[in-house]
Amino acid sequence: MRYRGSIWIAKFILVAALSFAVTGAAHAQNPPPGPIKISVDATHAPQRILHAKLEIPTRSGPLTLYYPKWMPADHSPDGPIPNLAGLNFSSGGKEIPWHQDLVDMYAFNLDIPEGVTTLDVSLDFLISAPGPTIDFSASGTAKLFVLMWNQVVLYPKGWPAHDLTFDPALTLPQGWKFNTSLPIASQSGNGVVFSPVPLDLLIDSPVQSGEFTRVYRLNPGVQPSHEVDVASDDAWALDISPDLLDRYARLVSEAGALYQSHHYRDYHFLLTLSDNILPLGQEHHESSDDRVSENTLVDPNGRIREAGLFPHEFTHSWNGQYRRPEGLATPDFQQPMKGELLWVYEGLTEYLGTVLTARSGLRTPQQSRDYIALTASTMEHRAGRRWRSLQNTANAAQILYFSPPEWSSYRRSVDFYPEAVLIWLDVDSTIRKLTNDHRSMDDFCHAFYAPPDGQPEIKTYTFDDLVATLNQVAPYDWRSFLRERLDSTAATAPLGGITGGGWKLVYTDDPNEYLAAGEAQSGGADFTASIGLRVRGDGFVVDSIPGMPAFENGVSPFLKIIGVNGRKFSVDELRRAIRDSKSGSDGIEITAMNTGTLEKHEIKYQGGIRYPHLERVAGTSDYLGEILKSLTPATVH
Numbered sequence: 001m002r003y004r005g006s007i008w009i010a011k012f013i014l015v016a017a018l019s020f021a022v023t024g025a026a027h028a029q030n031p032p033p034g035p036i037k038i039s040v041d042a043t044h045a046p047q048r049i050l051h052a053k054l055e056i057p058t059r060s061g062p063l064t065l066y067y068p069k070w071m072p073a074d075h076s077p078d079g080p081i082p083n084l085a086g087l088n089f090s091s092g093g094k095e096i097p098w099h100q101d102l103v104d105m106y107a108f109n110l111d112i113p114e115g116v117t118t119l120d121v122s123l124d125f126l127i128s129a130p131g132p133t134i135d136f137s138a139s140g141t142a143k144l145f146v147l148m149w150n151q152v153v154l155y156p157k158g159w160p161a162h163d164l165t166f167d168p169a170l171t172l173p174q175g176w177k178f179n180t181s182l183p184i185a186s187q188s189g190n191g192v193v194f195s196p197v198p199l200d201l202l203i204d205s206p207v208q209s210g211e212f213t214r215v216y217r218l219n220p221g222v223q224p225s226h227e228v229d230v231a232s233d234d235a236w237a238l239d240i241s242p243d244l245l246d247r248y249a250r251l252v253s254e255a256g257a258l259y260q261s262h263h264y265r266d267y268h269f270l271l272t273l274s275d276n277i278l279p280l281g282q283e284h285h286e287s288s289d290d291r292v293s294e295n296t297l298v299d300p301n302g303r304i305r306e307a308g309l310f311p312h313e314f315t316h317s318w319n320g321q322y323r324r325p326e327g328l329a330t331p332d333f334q335q336p337m338k339g340e341l342l343w344v345y346e347g348l349t350e351y352l353g354t355v356l357t358a359r360s361g362l363r364t365p366q367q368s369r370d371y372i373a374l375t376a377s378t379m380e381h382r383a384g385r386r387w388r389s390l391q392n393t394a395n396a397a398q399i400l401y402f403s404p405p406e407w408s409s410y411r412r413s414v415d416f417y418p419e420a421v422l423i424w425l426d427v428d429s430t431i432r433k434l435t436n437d438h439r440s441m442d443d444f445c446h447a448f449y450a451p452p453d454g455q456p457e458i459k460t461y462t463f464d465d466l467v468a469t470l471n472q473v474a475p476y477d478w479r480s481f482l483r484e485r486l487d488s489t490a491a492t493a494p495l496g497g498i499t500g501g502g503w504k505l506v507y508t509d510d511p512n513e514y515l516a517a518g519e520a521q522s523g524g525a526d527f528t529a530s531i532g533l534r535v536r537g538d539g540f541v542v543d544s545i546p547g548m549p550a551f552e553n554g555v556s557p558f559l560k561i562i563g564v565n566g567r568k569f570s571v572d573e574l575r576r577a578i579r580d581s582k583s584g585s586d587g588i589e590i591t592a593m594n595t596g597t598l599e600k601h602e603i604k605y606q607g608g609i610r611y612p613h614l615e616r617v618a619g620t621s622d623y624l625g626e627i628l629k630s631l632t633p634a635t636v637h
């Protein structure tokens with residue numbers, strides 16, 4: 001899943017021959033039931049409802065069916081069960097009663113009568129519209145739809161997900177086309193039958209569909225194949241410029257050079273351009289579900305802000321899918337996950353994604369440095385770092401993913417994404433320094449994500465395995481190195497990777513390109529490094545940082561600023577007031593609405609505008625520059 005600032009945009013095996021099973025999964029005594037048929041009727045998706053039918057081989061006696069609860073890419077118990085409706089169980093046309101478990105809301109208990117060998121299940125799934133919180137059910141519009149199989153599946157208790165085989169079929173609205181990594185068995189009209197697939201790979205393989213779709217093949221002729229599958233609410237948005245396509249193709253080449261392996265048969269970037277579904281970046285073994293605003297590819301600010309999406313989700317095929325922390329590799333979708341290594345699963349992905357974004361040309365070197373500077377500044381201004389370690393943000397991920405953006409500095413958010421970028425940069429520049437620039441995180445990648453190539457598989461690891469691989473690359477006390485940074489409750493962020501990389505974090509009044517693009521897109525403003533305030537375009541205070549001028553002078557989250565120095569509030573007015581504070585003014589007078597009461601606050605501040613940047617330190621090795629440099633020669637695609 002992908003993290004964007006403090007807001008989650010929202011944020012899962014194939015014929016039995018393929019091995020996707022998690023080692024150590026507890027196998028039940030009984031052989032698994034035969035293939036379970038699932039037919040999804042999506043012809044009413046534009047009307048915001050899906051109909052599904054399942055045929056589950058069974059026998060008489062007590063039966064528990066599960067609705068998937070813990071979603072692998074969400075690291076949370078957030079299966080969208082509130083949107084399950086119309087549940088009905090029967091056999092031979094005779095209805096069978098059911099009871100939802102009183103403790104586990106994701107379990108349905110039945111007593112199967114004597115003589116019944118097949119249970120017929122029908123259910124509906126209600127498609128929502130995007131709202132203020134993460135809602136994975138917001139995945140369909142009048143013109144397109146992304147099927148996430150977990151939303152329409154029930155499966156019997158007692159077997160690892162990999163041991164349960166499904167025969168999936170899907171019917172789409174007339175004239176709609178579809179794309180997925182699932183192998184197709186047959187197709188006729190608007191119906192498609194997929195090849196038999198283990199439950200874990202089924203849930204790992206979304207199907208993108210719509211009236212307007214287009215397929216772009218990257219690096220044609222090269223195996224395995226990679227393609228960008230685009231769907232949008234309107235035909236105009238389907239065009240990808242040759243220049244951007246070239247960068248996507250370079251991403252594939254650069255990832256090949258960095259990882260030197262692939263653990264998929266082919267790869268699909270399922271890119272959905274729509275303002276009417278949940279914005280999202282969700283990783284899978286053989287595809288990624290990437291959803292952004294309709295105009296993203298033609299809006300320069302949108303391109304800068306979303307440049308890291310493909311590199312992050314693509315990296316997950318290696319880091320997160322192929323290599324997965326033990327605590328996150330559960331045998332089914334009901335057993336709780338443990339997030340303690342999310343600073344690797346997500347944090348290292350964010351670092352390697354940042355590196356690949358630069359190496360593929362999706363971001364310029366300046367934009368990459370501005371991105372790292374903004375990340376460092378944001379983590380430097382986390383008031384919560386004195387009480388909550390970075391390790392705790394990972395341990396508590398299932399809480400923090402769903403916490404609101406207000407108070408994110410003091411509460412802390414899923415900081416194991418951005419702050420881990422700083423820590424892994426520190427690891428990378430330390431390896432380079434230790435080995436006189438002969439080795440780097442690239443060598444770690446070669447070792448950690450090594451072949452065998454070719455098909456989805458999960459290889460688990462522990463903290464000890466990670467330390468051992470780092471020691472293979474460059475012997476050092478990596479255990480202490482990492483623990484010091486992860487368990488710290490110091491007020492300052494780990495900036496050693498920036499200085500070790502030959503740069504330093506500075507603040508100037510020059511715009512930070514990545515931050516400015518975000519402000520232009522949202523209409524809000526980020527004054528974190530000056531008065532410690534983030535506001536929306538309408539004056540709503542998203543965050544105010546304890547210890548910083550705005551908060552210490554009475555401005556808190558949830559206030560709505562309506563006036564600045566006697567003038568009506570606008571982001572520009574507030575920016576001007578902060579800039580002018582340098583020229584000896586008394587301070588900044590804020591008029592704000594606090595739960596129906598008007599308040600005035602005098603922010604005592606004379607520091608001017610402060611935007612984060614990286615500045616080169618003369619006479620030091622520019623390891624950061626080398627890290628961001630392409631590994632493959634520029635080629636014409």
Ligand SMILES: [Zn+2]
Pocket residue numbers: 001002003283312316346349
């Ligand atoms: Zn992710």
